[in-house]
Amino acid sequence: MSDKLKRSLHDSETASQAMARAALTPECLSAAVLVDSKMMGNTDVTEVVDELRRQTAAINSGDLTRVEGMLLAQAHTLDNLFAQLTGRALRSQQRDGLESYMRLALKAQNQARATLQTLAELKAPRQVAFVQQANIGNQVQVNNSTTKQTARPQKSQKAQNELLEVEHGERLDTRATGAAGGIDTEVATVEAEHRP
Structure with a gap:
């Protein structure tokens, strides 16, 4: 086992587990393809892995110089x-x-x-806008404000989509007929002929 592999062992990890973990990293997989293509001559695969790791570390630290150069070269190609x-x-x-x-x-x-x-x-990332939406029925309300959120309605106030006929005696249609009472004489005559 190489010294490099010994240094990279994690707690309670065997050498074969460390080798599998290292071999499946994106850098190792990419290096294997690059070296196998023979376009790099007889370059050692570990040197390619090390270079790919340096480039990955640069991207992780926010340096996109290599990525920008690669994209521009690909666009020219x-x-x-x-x-x-x-x-x-x-x-x-x-x-x-x-x-x-x-x-x-x-x-x-x-x-x-x-x-x-x-x-x-x-080079110039798009601006992302977060939009709050409230879907009520088939209408959509979009609130684009970035100020503090409005307070919710108090219990004493009726919410906009609350049913009106919740409380006894409260009617949506004021012309609605009242509750049936007693015997309806007009219906009584029809009852004998058309059944109740």
Whole structure:
């Protein structure tokens, strides 16, 4: 077991557990892909992991210089890809070639736009507005004020959506008929003919 791995052991952790934990970090996984691609020559994987960890630490401390540079480089690469694919599409003698190259060119253009938009949002983040909403029935009330919240209505006051006919004798329609009483003579004559 290497000295580096021994130093990174957590409490009651075996060497194989420490190796599994270290191997599954984003830096190790990315380093494995980068070294396996052979684009970096014979660079040692641990050196790549260490560099990726330094870059991760820089981002965690708020330094986005590397991220901004990476996004700008990717936008340039995608823009170059767009230009090359558009040229191939225009030089194509067949309609299928024209369509497939143009489809790929427009995808590269859209990715370049999205990359630049991400870079712009990193440089100047959007302002987020928190909106309080109260949904009452099918109407929506939006309160955009950022001042202190208003006090709730007291028990003695009626809330806006409280039913009016809660208390005895209180009616919404003042023309409503009163309670039935005694025998209704007009209905009594119909009763004999149409049943009660």
